[in-house]
Amino acid sequence: MRRKQTGFWLFILPALFAFVLVVLVPAVKGFYYSFTDWNGIGKNAVFVGISNYGKLLSDSRFWNSFLFTFVFAICSVICINAVGFGLAVLVTNKIKGANLARTVFFMPNLIGGILLGFTWQFIFVSIFEAIGKNTGMIWLQGWLSDQKTGFIGMLIVLTWQLAGYMMIIYIAQLESIPESYLEAAKIDGATAFQTFLKIKLPLVAPAFTIGLFLSISDSFKMFDQNLSLTAGGPANSTEMIALNIYNTAFKESKLGQAQAKAVVFLIVVVVISVTQLILSKRKEVEM
Amino acid sequence: MKKKVVGCILTAMMITGMFTGCRNSGSQSGDGTNSGSGDQVVVDIFQNKNEISDALQAAIEQYESENPGVTIHLETVGGSDYASSLKAKMLGNDPVEIFTLGGPDDIASYQEYLEPLTGEEWVSHVTAGGCDNVTVDGQVYGMPIAVEGYGLIYNKKIFEAAGIDASTLTSYDAMDKAFADLQSQIDAGTLADQFPVLEAVEEYAAKESWIVGLHTNNVALSQEFGSAAKAFESQTVNYTYGDALKDLIDLETRYTSSRDNLSLLNSVDYATQVGGGLAIERVAVIQQGNWISPEISNVSEDLLQDLGILPIPLKGVVEDSIAVGVSNYWCVNSKSSEAEKTAAKAFLNWLYQSDEGKNIVINELSLIPAFDNYDGIEISDPLSAEVMRYMDAGKTIPWVFSGQPSGWDSNVAANVQAYLAGSMTWEQVIAQNKSDWEAMRQQ
Numbered sequence: 001m002r003r004k005q006t007g008f009w010l011f012i013l014p015a016l017f018a019f020v021l022v023v024l025v026p027a028v029k030g031f032y033y034s035f036t037d038w039n040g041i042g043k044n045a046v047f048v049g050i051s052n053y054g055k056l057l058s059d060s061r062f063w064n065s066f067l068f069t070f071v072f073a074i075c076s077v078i079c080i081n082a083v084g085f086g087l088a089v090l091v092t093n094k095i096k097g098a099n100l101a102r103t104v105f106f107m108p109n110l111i112g113g114i115l116l117g118f119t120w121q122f123i124f125v126s127i128f129e130a131i132g133k134n135t136g137m138i139w140l141q142g143w144l145s146d147q148k149t150g151f152i153g154m155l156i157v158l159t160w161q162l163a164g165y166m167m168i169i170y171i172a173q174l175e176s177i178p179e180s181y182l183e184a185a186k187i188d189g190a191t192a193f194q195t196f197l198k199i200k201l202p203l204v205a206p207a208f209t210i211g212l213f214l215s216i217s218d219s220f221k222m223f224d225q226n227l228s229l230t231a232g233g234p235a236n237s238t239e240m241i242a243l244n245i246y247n248t249a250f251k252e253s254k255l256g257q258a259q260a261k262a263v264v265f266l267i268v269v270v271v272i273s274v275t276q277l278i279l280s281k282r283k284e285v286e287m
Numbered sequence: 288m289k290k291k292v293v294g295c296i297l298t299a300m301m302i303t304g305m306f307t308g309c310r311n312s313g314s315q316s317g318d319g320t321n322s323g324s325g326d327q328v329v330v331d332i333f334q335n336k337n338e339i340s341d342a343l344q345a346a347i348e349q350y351e352s353e354n355p356g357v358t359i360h361l362e363t364v365g366g367s368d369y370a371s372s373l374k375a376k377m378l379g380n381d382p383v384e385i386f387t388l389g390g391p392d393d394i395a396s397y398q399e400y401l402e403p404l405t406g407e408e409w410v411s412h413v414t415a416g417g418c419d420n421v422t423v424d425g426q427v428y429g430m431p432i433a434v435e436g437y438g439l440i441y442n443k444k445i446f447e448a449a450g451i452d453a454s455t456l457t458s459y460d461a462m463d464k465a466f467a468d469l470q471s472q473i474d475a476g477t478l479a480d481q482f483p484v485l486e487a488v489e490e491y492a493a494k495e496s497w498i499v500g501l502h503t504n505n506v507a508l509s510q511e512f513g514s515a516a517k518a519f520e521s522q523t524v525n526y527t528y529g530d531a532l533k534d535l536i537d538l539e540t541r542y543t544s545s546r547d548n549l550s551l552l553n554s555v556d557y558a559t560q561v562g563g564g565l566a567i568e569r570v571a572v573i574q575q576g577n578w579i580s581p582e583i584s585n586v587s588e589d590l591l592q593d594l595g596i597l598p599i600p601l602k603g604v605v606e607d608s609i610a611v612g613v614s615n616y617w618c619v620n621s622k623s624s625e626a627e628k629t630a631a632k633a634f635l636n637w638l639y640q641s642d643e644g645k646n647i648v649i650n651e652l653s654l655i656p657a658f659d660n661y662d663g664i665e666i667s668d669p670l671s672a673e674v675m676r677y678m679d680a681g682k683t684i685p686w687v688f689s690g691q692p693s694g695w696d697s698n699v700a701a702n703v704q705a706y707l708a709g710s711m712t713w714e715q716v717i718a719q720n721k722s723d724w725e726a727m728r729q730q
Contacts, residue, residue, distance in 0.1 A: 039396060041374055041377065041378075041397060042396075042398075043399070125554055125559070141551070142545075142550065142551040142554065143554065144554040145550050145551050145552070145553040145554035145708075146550055146553070146708060231494070233494055233553060233700075233701070233704060234493075234494070234550070234553035234554070234701070234704040234707075234708060235553075235701040235705040235708065235710070235711075236697075236701045247694070247697065249371075250370060250371035250374065251370070251693065251694040251697060252692075252693055252694030252727070253396060253694070
């Protein structure tokens, strides 16, 4: 028994060490800085109580980006999981080239967000523009120059990047459904659509718990794609919270204020994620 | 059994990976932590001008070969990432010895890291006002990197082909008329044979907050404040010349290819304006400065020779001048060891005051020095020569944006973007800019 205990701690130590060093300590320190007026440069941070949190209430730019992030997260969670699940169903059918398709769909996930952002920026701003001009399709012109196209642009990029990853999760779950269930359904005379709705979907529910959890947190935290695609513009209308916090901290040199925003943001994301976990756990079906 | 073997190999790989990572980072910081110990003095330079980094590296190697006791490491991070990287550098265990700062606001923020340079020999040779932005209570804390100027850069060949004499364009109305004339010729297709991709007179990069919120905005603020130090002291901004600023922005956007829908300008960035605009002769005029020379010559060396600078007019106030100033200063870290500080100062002195260094500054780094003892060295870059022409004629307005509250330029740019998109009136832009300034000053 004691040997088992030692082994447990021995194995968990490296991960625990890294977690404490790069997550826990900075988080606690950040929490402390949210009560100071630290500018991020000097060594002296004066304790100012909760005034940073007070200022948040009247910061309309922060609440605008909060709302924008919220709406964006809802849309992107739906898109990412719908597309990811769709792809998973597609490549688990026994069609030709399914393995190649899996690789191709997963590939965008291997590219970093900054690079993706700049690549798509070129597509939206230059290629769309050129096609629009030559074919007279006005809706292809002026992408990323207003909030609507900025929003759709970021949605496309994030979906394109994350759908492949969700696909892998759904594939794993779809393939673990025992053949006998599907056969039984067939013998009972269920159509393909009924099989999908009544058997596959409930049995994939545990994967949805994970998929939703990952995509919710990824959508809320989105930073690099936002920075490289629109940089929050025009007129800060596509600035998501993470970028807003970064700008406050490093462009305006108000690290204390930025930390207060980060703490509020953290609490909101935790509440949403945990609620989602509890809700979708209830929907899961045991196999 | 097979699984176990695979598991072992994977574990081994991961552990190796961990240690490899450590070793790499160890050796990187190792270079720095050695500094000061032994005979070798190591000086780290951290700067933000991408365009000079190669030439500066060459100059450093030359200096090192002449001074065997000194090793200099150069690191360059360009654009708006510099400010945040510098914060990380200074708070880390191995702060840099030489770094660059922008002006009064930076100087105040980094006060505890700044070595006074007042006693240095070069201080007496700085041109009038060159160090005003970095002088606090009589102490000089920075060495001007270069004088830079921006105005409306134009393509001489296109103007000649259109029969417009650019030397007469020294007022707002004259420029407005000439641009309208040129645009009508482009629309009529009479220039299409000579310049097949030419589609509009101008391009304006409204996406870039520094172009809108620092440079364009500065034209009006320079007349209100007069110097960056005054702007830095001011709790409020009046926008005395707010209407003239509107006229300037209208002039710069009225003849772009997006003139029917100005909101399209909000996705135009620096690269589209310079590399994808002026450099390929898609447009004839852009608001930029002499720092675009390397970028233009990358595309076409010939074109660079045909570029000139028109004034950036503030209607009814100053219509025949360009904006000239010092954007960045070399600073020395006061927390470094004495040996490192001495070596850092010696290097800066060599670079800007020795005959060898002067030659490098002008011909290799393509900078306009802010010193009065560079007689007899000709400036080869056409745009820098244009800036010199305006300076010699006294037709300049100062740069005051380094005295703005930090981050205010983003707000200004955002408001102007809203104006271009039609969601804010000009009166609202001015009112918002004013209240943002006051709010940022109070914090």
